[in-house]
Amino acid sequence: MRTGVETAFPLVDYLERERVRIEEARGRLLDALAGDAPAAVRDPIAYALEAGGKRLRPILCVAAYAAVRRGPGDVPDAVYELACALELIHTYSLVHDDLPCMDDDDLRRGRPTTHRVFGVEAAVVAGAAFIPLAGRVVVHAGERLGLGPDGRMRLVRELCAAAGGGGMVGGQLLDIEAEGRTVDLQELEAIHARKTGALLAAAPRMGGIAAGAPEEVVEGLGLYGRRLGLAFQIADDVLDVVGNPEALGKTTGRDQVLAKATYPSLLGLDGARRRAREEADAAVAALRAVGIESAALEALAHYAVERDR
Amino acid sequence: MRTGVETAFPLVDYLERERVRIEEARGRLLDALAGDAPAAVRDPIAYALEAGGKRLRPILCVAAYAAVRRGPGDVPDAVYELACALELIHTYSLVHDDLPCMDDDDLRRGRPTTHRVFGVEAAVVAGAAFIPLAGRVVVHAGERLGLGPDGRMRLVRELCAAAGGGGMVGGQLLDIEAEGRTVDLQELEAIHARKTGALLAAAPRMGGIAAGAPEEVVEGLGLYGRRLGLAFQIADDVLDVVGNPEALGKTTGRDQVLAKATYPSLLGLDGARRRAREEADAAVAALRAVGIESAALEALAHYAVERDR
Numbered sequence: 001m002r003t004g005v006e007t008a009f010p011l012v013d014y015l016e017r018e019r020v021r022i023e024e025a026r027g028r029l030l031d032a033l034a035g036d037a038p039a040a041v042r043d044p045i046a047y048a049l050e051a052g053g054k055r056l057r058p059i060l061c062v063a064a065y066a067a068v069r070r071g072p073g074d075v076p077d078a079v080y081e082l083a084c085a086l087e088l089i090h091t092y093s094l095v096h097d098d099l100p101c102m103d104d105d106d107l108r109r110g111r112p113t114t115h116r117v118f119g120v121e122a123a124v125v126a127g128a129a130f131i132p133l134a135g136r137v138v139v140h141a142g143e144r145l146g147l148g149p150d151g152r153m154r155l156v157r158e159l160c161a162a163a164g165g166g167g168m169v170g171g172q173l174l175d176i177e178a179e180g181r182t183v184d185l186q187e188l189e190a191i192h193a194r195k196t197g198a199l200l201a202a203a204p205r206m207g208g209i210a211a212g213a214p215e216e217v218v219e220g221l222g223l224y225g226r227r228l229g230l231a232f233q234i235a236d237d238v239l240d241v242v243g244n245p246e247a248l249g250k251t252t253g254r255d256q257v258l259a260k261a262t263y264p265s266l267l268g269l270d271g272a273r274r275r276a277r278e279e280a281d282a283a284v285a286a287l288r289a290v291g292i293e294s295a296a297l298e299a300l301a302h303y304a305v306e307r308d309r
Numbered sequence: 310m311r312t313g314v315e316t317a318f319p320l321v322d323y324l325e326r327e328r329v330r331i332e333e334a335r336g337r338l339l340d341a342l343a344g345d346a347p348a349a350v351r352d353p354i355a356y357a358l359e360a361g362g363k364r365l366r367p368i369l370c371v372a373a374y375a376a377v378r379r380g381p382g383d384v385p386d387a388v389y390e391l392a393c394a395l396e397l398i399h400t401y402s403l404v405h406d407d408l409p410c411m412d413d414d415d416l417r418r419g420r421p422t423t424h425r426v427f428g429v430e431a432a433v434v435a436g437a438a439f440i441p442l443a444g445r446v447v448v449h450a451g452e453r454l455g456l457g458p459d460g461r462m463r464l465v466r467e468l469c470a471a472a473g474g475g476g477m478v479g480g481q482l483l484d485i486e487a488e489g490r491t492v493d494l495q496e497l498e499a500i501h502a503r504k505t506g507a508l509l510a511a512a513p514r515m516g517g518i519a520a521g522a523p524e525e526v527v528e529g530l531g532l533y534g535r536r537l538g539l540a541f542q543i544a545d546d547v548l549d550v551v552g553n554p555e556a557l558g559k560t561t562g563r564d565q566v567l568a569k570a571t572y573p574s575l576l577g578l579d580g581a582r583r584r585a586r587e588e589a590d591a592a593v594a595a596l597r598a599v600g601i602e603s604a605a606l607e608a609l610a611h612y613a614v615e616r617d618r
Binding site: 038041045101102120121124131148152157160161165167176 | 342345346347349350351353354401405408409410411428429430431433434435436437438440441442444445448457458459461462465466468469470472473474475476478479481482483485486
C-alpha cells in the first residue's frame with residue numbers, strides 16, 4: 001500500500017505553510033470577536049488558542065477542500081477560517097481537560113494552562129464560549145465562501161454532531177465512565193471513535209462540503225478521517241511507551257502509571273504499530289475508493305503514524 | 310401603563326398548560342438523543358433538564374411565536390422543541406454554575422446538583438454537550454416548521470450569539486471579573502444585559518423568526534425580552550432581601566453576605582421595585598410599538614416583577 005507519494009511529498013514545508021495561514025485565520029477570528037465580546041472573554045480564548053499544537057484538524061479540513069477542488073487556484077482565506085472552527089472545539093476540550101477537577105494539569109505545551117492564568121471559574125465558563133463561537137465561525141465562513149444556506153446548514157450540523165454527545169463529548173463521558181475498570185479492544189475503539197475520531201472525521205468532511213463535493217465523496221473523506229484518527233491515537237499510545245519526552249514535550253509512561261487500557265497494553269508494542277499502519281493505509285484506501293488522489297491527505301495519514309511527537 | 314389585560318389574563322393556567330407542552334417536547338428531544346448518544350451523555354443531560362424551574366425562556370419563545378401568528382391555530386410541536394433549545398443553554402449554565410470550582414452548590418431546586426449525582430468530571434463535560442445539542446435542536450425544529458434554510462440559519466445565529474462570548478458567557482465572565490470590587494449601576498446593568506438578558510431577548514426573537522415576523526417586529530420582541538430580563542433580575546435582587554425562603558426554595562440574604570452589588574443596594578428597596586416596574590412597562594411598550602398585542606407576553610412582563618418566587 002505504500003506508494004512513492006508519501007516520500008516525494010514535502011510534508012514539513014507543507015505543514016509549515018499551512019500553519020502560517022491557519023494562524024492568520026485565527027488572528028482574523030479573534031479580531032472579529034473583539035468587536036463583540038468583552039476582554040474577559042477574548043483574553044482566555046486568545047490565550048488558549050495561541051498555545052499552538054499540530055493544528056491537525058484545520059489542516060485536514062483545508063487539505064480535503066483542496067483535494068476536492070483540485071484546480072490550480074489558491075485556497076480562499078474563508079476555508080482557513082472554517083477550518084479554525086474545528087480547532088476551537090478541540091481547544092475548548094483541552095481547556096476543560098486541564099482543569100483541576102479533570103486532569104489537573106499546570107502546563108500545556110510548555111505554557112501555564114488557561115485556568116492557571118485566568119482562574120478556574122473563567123476557564124470553565126470561557127471554555128464553553130468556544131462552542132457557540134465555532135458555530136458562528138462556520139456560518140460566517142460558509143457565507144464568505146458563497147455557499148448557499150443549505151450548504152452552511154450542513155456545516156453547522158456536522159460541527160454540532162462531531163462536538164456533541166454523539167461525538168467528542170460522548171467519547172469523553174465513555175472514557176470517564178471506563179476509569180478504573182478493565183476495558184477491551186472493542187470498548188477502547190468505541191471511546192476513541194467518538195473522543196478523537198468524530199472531530200478528525202468532521203474536519204475533512206467539512207472541507208469536502210465547503211468544496212461542494214458529492215455525498216459519496218464526503219462519506220469517503222469521513223472514513224479517511226476516522227481511520228486516520230484511530231491511527232493517530234494508536235501512535236499516541238505507542239509514543240507514550242517509547243517516545244522521547246523532550247521531543248513530545250510531555251512526560252511519557254503516564255498510561256502505564258494510570259493503568260489505562262491502551263493499544264500497546266492490549267496488542268503489544270509491535271501489534272499496536274502494525275495496527276496503526278493498517279489504519280493509515282485504510283485511510284488512504286478510503287480516499288482512493290471515492291476517486292480522491294491527494295498527496296497531502298495521503299502524507300498526513302502516514303504522518304499520523306510515523307511522527308515522533 | 311397598567312391595563313386590564315394583565316388581571317384578566319389567566320396566567321397561572323396559561324403557564325401550567327405551556328409547561329406541559331414544554332415537558333413533552335423535552336421528552337421528545339431526549340428520545341431523539343437516545344438514538345445517537347451513549348447513556349453516559351443522556352443521563353446527566355436528562356437529569357439536569359428534569360429539574361424543572363420556570364421554563365421562562367421557552368415560554369417566551371412560544372408566546373412570541375403565537376403573538377406573531379395570531380391565527381386561531383394551535384402552536385405546532387416543533388415550536389416547543391425550538392423553545393427547548395433555549396432551556397438547554399440555560400440549563401448547562403446552571404450545571405456549570407453549581408460546580409465546586411464555581412458556586413459549589415449541592416442542591417438545585419431541592420435535588421442534588423448534577424455533579425453530586427454524576428461526578429464533577431461528567432458535569433463539566435456533559436455541560437458543554439448541551440450547546441451543540443441546542444444547535445441541532447434548532448436546525449431540526451426549523452426544518453420541521455418548514456422554515457427555509459435562510460430562516461434556520463438565522464435561528465442558529467441567534468442562538469450562538471446569545472449563548473456566546475458576546476452574550477451569556479460574556480456576562481458570566483464580566484461577573485467573575487467584578488467579584489470583590491465595587492460595581493456601579495452602569496456596570497451592573499452591562500453584566501445583567503449579557504448574563505441573563507441575552508438569552509431572554511433571544512427567546513422571543515427566535516419565536517418571532519420562526520413565525521416569519523419582519524425584522525422590525527423581531528427587533529421589538531428582542532427589546533421586550535431585554536427589558537423583561539432586567540425587570541426579572543431586579544425582582545430577583547428584591548426577593549433576595551424580602552422574599553420567603555420557603556416559597557423561593559432557596560436561602561435569602563445571600564447577596565448581602567457576599568457583599569454583591571444589587572439593585573436594592575444601589576437604589577434602595579423602593580427604588581429597585583420602582584425600577585423593576587418601569588422595565589416591565591417598557592417591555593410592554595416595546596411590543597406595542599411594533600404592533601404586537603399579546604395578553605400572554607404582557608402578563609409575563611408583569612409576572613417577572615410581581616412573582617413571589
